[in-house]
Every structure is written in C-alpha cells, then in structure tokens.
Amino acid sequence: MHRLLLSAALLLTLPGCSIYRQAHPGPAELGENWRSVATESDRQRLRGWRSAWDEALPLARAADAPAVAAEGVLFDPDIAMAGALPPPGTYRCRTFKLGAAEPAAQDFTAYPWFECSIAAEGALRRFIKRTGSQRPEGLLFPDRETRAIFLGTLVLGDEDRAQRYGIDRQRDMIGYVERIGEARWRLVLPRPNFESIVDVIEFVPA
Template structure:
C-alpha cells in the first residue's frame, strides 16, 4: 500500500543481525590484540645449562700481564733449564717442553687424569735448580654449570680453576693454588698471592698440558701434564 512501511522478511532480518554480530566480533578481537600485553621474557637457564663466560672480563691485571708475557716465560725458563743443573729426566719429556707443540681440538673430556708437574727455570737465578720433574699425582676435569673445571687432587701444591674456551688450540684457566692440608681453592681474585693463570693445550692423541707462566714461587714456568686414566 502506498505510503506504508515495507515489511522486512525474517530471513533478511536474520542476515543483517548476523552481519552486525560478525562486525562486532572482529572489532572486539582487534581491540583485544591492540591492548594485549607482550609475551613474558624467557626464564633463566635451567640448572644444567652451561653459562659461558669470557675470561677477559674476569682476569686480574696481574694475571693479564703474566698471560701476555708467557712467551718470555718460555724463553727464560727453557734457557735456565738447559744450562743449570736440575732434578729428573728433562730429555724424556718430548713435546711437553716444546713451546709450539699445541694441536687442534683442545677441549679435554671430563674424567680422572694422571698428572705431573714440571718446573722450568729458577726465580733464584743461578743458585736454584734449572728444572724439577715431579712424579705422578691425581687430577680431575669435570663439567660444571660454569664450564669445565680442572682440579689437582693430590700433592702439596694443588691448583684448580675454570677452563675458558679461547680457540681450537687453547683454553685459558683462571684459578687458585691450595697448599698442604688446605681445602681446595675456589676463590680466584680474592687472594692475589694464590691466583694463577694457565693455558691448556693438547699435545698428543690423549695428552694435554697446562702452561702456567710466572708462577708465584720457585720457577719461571710450570707445566702440568695430563693423561686420562
């Protein structure tokens, strides 16, 4: 009838209501996404994860100087060892006392080792022994949450410390020395006269050495040979 309002069919009304509901739902989703908080940061590493550290951020200035002058320690210590009287069989040590004997794949497996210390050079000059070759003791390399750790378990001088990756031929150890009946040292940087720096190198198929330049006492270069038991 002219002038009257056209009736809306139930089907068309339902379609319009459905479209309006869809638009409202999309708007609500967009608003929710706009105000949603960012995802939380990742949690701390698990207790079994290895936390890699850079030894350059840990080393003391005194040990950095020792490390940088290790070639000079080699030169002086070998010169004294070959010229002065000593204790033990120096000629039988082979690559252990060769400065450039390092090989690739330096990282040692965790486990128990036989170890012996060789002291080269003398801080007492001509009055001291040019070298001393000690017998075998017990050592260990273990995996810790901070990386590999070396410990000498027996003997009157027992160094221990963390091994930091450097390159394929070298690892750097920062550690401390315990003496006589003292407990194992684990306080690098707290007791300066017990601190030490060393370089770990592989010198054979199953043979490693720790090179300690300018130790606190006695010699000018200490070598600790490591062989898995």
C-alpha cells in the same frame, strides 16, 4: 715450600679468616669470557708467556739437558693441536718447574704422578689437582680451538677447599691448556708466584 705451608697455616688460625672456605663462583656467575674475569696482573703474565718460555728453557736445559730432551713435545712452546678442552674424567698429572725464580729454587724439577680430574661445568671445565702439597684448581675457559685458558688458585698443604679467584694475588693462577698428543694435554703456567719461571703440568687419562 715450608714457608708457603707455614703462611697458609697461620692464615687459617686467624679469627674470622674464611677466605680458604669460600667456594669458586660457578659458570653462570662468570660467563664464558675469561677476559672479563682475569685480573690485570694475570693478563700481563699470560701476555708474557713466550718470554717466560724463552727465559726458562735454556736454564732447564743447562740444569738437566737429557731430562728435558726426554720429554719431547711437552716442552715445545709451539706444539698445539685442536681439542684444547679435555673431556671430563679422571687423569694422572705431573708437574715440571722450569727455571728458578727464587734463590733456593732449582732450574729443573720434575715431580711424580699425582691424581687430577676434569669436570664439566656448562661450556667450561674445572681442573683439579687432587693430591700433592701444591694443588692448582680452577676453571678452563674456551679461547680458541688450540688453546683453553685456566684461571684458578693454589691450594696448599691440608687445606680442603680452594679460595675464590681474585681474593689473594699470591694464590691466583693463570695459564693455558693445549693438547699435545692423542690423549695428552699440558697446563702451562707462565711466571707463577712461587719458585719457577714456568710450570708445566702434563695430564693424561688415568
């Protein structure tokens, strides 16, 4: 994490470096088809969602089986209900990192609750994690009744704005949203660029 924050700080000090001040394009620019927006490398990550779960879950269970079991359906790859696009509003969210993808990372890490929000943007939704040192932000695209696709970028440290998707492969994020309870959703990020094999962000209305 310290390495990520330092890299971001150095980039922000470079003359003419403005990629962190460029806003995301709006829905009218993007359309509603996530496939026309996603980079090829991100498509590959999404296609490998099952293998990422299969690799990460045994490692997480070996690290802390009671904590993994306590979350129930949150870590069941096959649970998905109709209503994948969450309604606009204010949410509480918490992040879990499953399986270490770097030598210094742990196989199971649970973070406390933070602030998130969902905003309507036409047929799309914008997901924003508002607090914490790592803050995904991006659009949710309708895909099928039980799944929405997330395309966004990672905001770090004291950065005050997300960069455009597709500018920096290391910051680009792809995942999917599923409803797993009456008013409970999860954002699954297979093989994120840092630390873990799978990130799971749970969010519920605040």
